Amino acid sequence: MAFDTQYTNQEFKVVGKRVLRPDGIDKVTGRARYGADMNAPGQLVGRILRSPHAHAKIRAIDTSKAEKLKGVKAVVTAADLPDLTRGDMGMYDTLENCMARGRALYDGHAVAAVAAIDADIARKALKLIKVDYEILPHVTDVDEAMKPGAPIVQPRIRTVGVNPAPTKPSNISQVSEFGHGDLDAGFAEADVIVEKSYKTEQTHQGYIEPHACLASVGPDGQAELWVTTQGPYMQRNTCAALLGLEVAKLRVTASEIGGGFGGKTHVWMEPVALALSRKANRPVKLVLTREEVFRGTGPTCSTSMDIKIGARRDGTITAAQAVLRYQDGAFPNIWGMLGAMTAWACYDLKNVKATAYDVLVNRPKVAAYRAPSAPMAAFGVESTMDLVAAEIGMDPVELRIKNAAKEGTRASYGPTYGPIGIGPTLEAAKNHPHMKAPLGANQGRGMACGFWFNFGGQTCVDLNIGQDGTVNLAVGTVDVGGARASLSMIAAEELGIPYEKVKCIVADTASLGHNDTTEGSRGTFSSGMATVFAARDAVRVLRERAAKTWDIPVDRVEWRDGKAHAFGDEHGNLAPLSLEELAAKAARTGGPIAGHNEIVADGAGVSFATHICDIEVDPETGKSRILRYTVIQDAGKAIHPDYVEGQFQGAAAQGIGWALNEEYIYGADGRLQNPGFLDYRIAVCSDLPMLDTQILEIPNPNHPYGIRGVGETSIVPPLAAIANAMSNAAGVRMTHTPMSPPRVLKAIREAHGA
């Protein structure tokens, strides 16, 4: 049944309230079951052996001693995961990342795995596996990897996107370009031109829950996988393809998730767990250590970039150019391309270009991290915007307002914008009391903007009404940020019943049609849309049942406030029938009452944010402290404002950690030196002030409720907002993240002397 996805300015009774979250008690009492909390009879403990080398040929792997150890039930290597990818290079990369095939491509690359009856034996078995490595030259820095003569990470790669097509291998997997207009003409028109280069170090999503799964493959080809993931269908489709299983016979259940932020949108060790289970013919539980999470799963890119802006004295930007170099780890990807698409998205520019190089290095396969690729490009662009403002003597907010994209602007990455929130967030920032608050010595204020596309995609939802009139909503998008509450609210809104009457679950892959992974801030947008339509589908059934009960035409029945009402002169005196009454009689009026919807949710509305940050910098140590922080973001429509604010705060907190202290530190040997939370320094609670939020609601015209994704955008501005604040506090322009105390102190010394 087709429904209209257009926004209608309806009045809400449930949506917009701050109702109790449905998963709160389970989570605070420890009852919630995460990836490592599921067990099966006879299960084995899985462990992975990882390469200690950044780049090495694997001459041979001798597993015979490990196999002979009492209690070891299976040992697997790449030989146990034959290549079934039939030329699908993306799938082959996933396979090769799960288990090295002849070459270890980074420190932490899996080379073998064992399943044993307990953890102690599994640990001993790993030590008995002998790997004969031939160490190869490696490269971990993005700029070094682009130089001629750099060690080649993937000999099969020929650069895509250049003419003529190259014949020799390169670490540059792809060159992409976006923009329009005439750059030369634009820079010729400029009164001032500012050019600056920037670097950002690699950061990890830092989810608290490590990757974990319980895999079980039977001799009859039927399999189950319990896993912490953002995408159970992605897990099912990928694992089935890699192991040669039939999709319908691999049932994947997503556990409660202890954070993903994009890092759980990929397959990591799950095919290995399934391969171990298949070989041992026992269930295998595989839980990564924190060290393995850092070394063997996907952080975001480190980058290097050059930003150039030309502007007239009145603040009009006449030309803007970005050259971005993003490392994707050891496997080709599109992270640089996404950086180029997002770099200039906030602005209405006549002449604009962004060129991106996607580069391979001997580091782990890069994965999505919350608005992947946008924060780094924004660090460069928004820092340079402040430099332009200073150069022409204009207020940084005014400069941005003057150039802000609006409805009808042709975005630098192609599309023409509908109604968008960049202008309103900037105006809100300009008028925010934070902007006028006094500052003390060594304190400074900065601001910056951010953009994220958001995504819709394939979605399937079931809504079932129980005999007492309570409602089960089954969705296939993993709840990473409050979706179960928001979707229950939407179902309650449509059905006209209280929120408490709806129970939403994340169903397993055997219970619903395909759902795309919860990524691109699509959970509440797409499943929200499908929930609206599934509920309207159920309302259609409810009206039919009422019509049947009353024996009147269904077009004389309307649904209002949780009840069927007959209307029209001849029926108007019938007492309304409630959801509970119709549910109780369902067996006699046609059976179970349900609604269903499957869609490709198009029209995800783009989202913008503006952040304001006050910082204090100790001029003697370079240590900084965030004093005040304000997030202003367009949510389209905030279904559950607590969760929306939580997303704003969480994204900003991650951005602040990234800006100040987080980084992958590699030694000259290509080994990761800080694979743990002690020396990979995420922001702790006491590092942050209360992060203030302001929700703007500029409805997305392509969603019945006006919803836009909210989860990602606010990780984009913090890097530049902090750099800009630091510049005002300490008189130094930081161009390299993290802006850690040693770097800041060095910059202060260089700028001002001892």
Add this chain to the structure above:
Amino acid sequence: MRYESPKTTKEAAGLLAKAKGNAFVLAGGTDLLVRLKSEVIDPDLIVDIKRIPAMQGVTKTAAGFRIGAATSCAELGENAALKKAWPGVVEAATIIGSDQVQGRCTVVGNLCNASPAADSVPAMVAAGAKAVIVGPKGRRTVGVEKVVAGPGKTTLKKGEVIEAILLGKGGAKTGDAYLRFIPRTEMDIAVVSAGICLTLGPRGIIKEAKVALGAVGPTVEIVSAATKVLVGSTLDEATLEQLAVVCSAACRPIDDKRGTIEFRTEVAGVLARRAAKIAYQRAGGK
């Protein structure tokens, strides 16, 4: 792996003396268990000292204070008398890790772990703390600075175990302070640190001074040049500047994932200057 929880120090020393293979003492376990879990160590014997009454709690003695080796850092923070006499030592002990870590960790464990970045050690050294060591040959008492030999290494002989830390009485004219640099606010390891203890004579003139720096060398760096700069002064600006200079000059740090040579060297001076001001005030100076 064998686990033992003896009831006396002598029994603990005996177990360690007879141990074959890798033997470890377990107090709070905040280092040991982490290393065990991350498979850095593979112990054959673990001797848990938390059941030994002589290693429990803070007691006042004729000479000052006795801190049992199994006493948690949180307990030090809750002892008003100790806090009043040795605020620098107590501060150093109660900024380790987090609240949860402080509920388990001990200053003796911090000392014997022998990390150059240990928080409590520079403060204890500055305060003149001593360690009571029990071993097969009996009992001996040494200055805390004598316990650590280098990163991860102590001077304790096989079978030796520290039973307690001894501190003096402190006094109205004595003040100590400890400052460390971490890039965050907690849950971190000192990048560089400074412990200072000052005793004043008449008219606010510094009579005795001891400055110990952490994380700027393989072991705690006792800066004798700083003692010379401080003694006889009233901690005027020139003295503070000179203190920073001599402290920076005494540093022999390394570049690593936590900080650079340049940074550690400069900030050691900054922290010494700031800690000296606090210690001076605590000693009654104005």
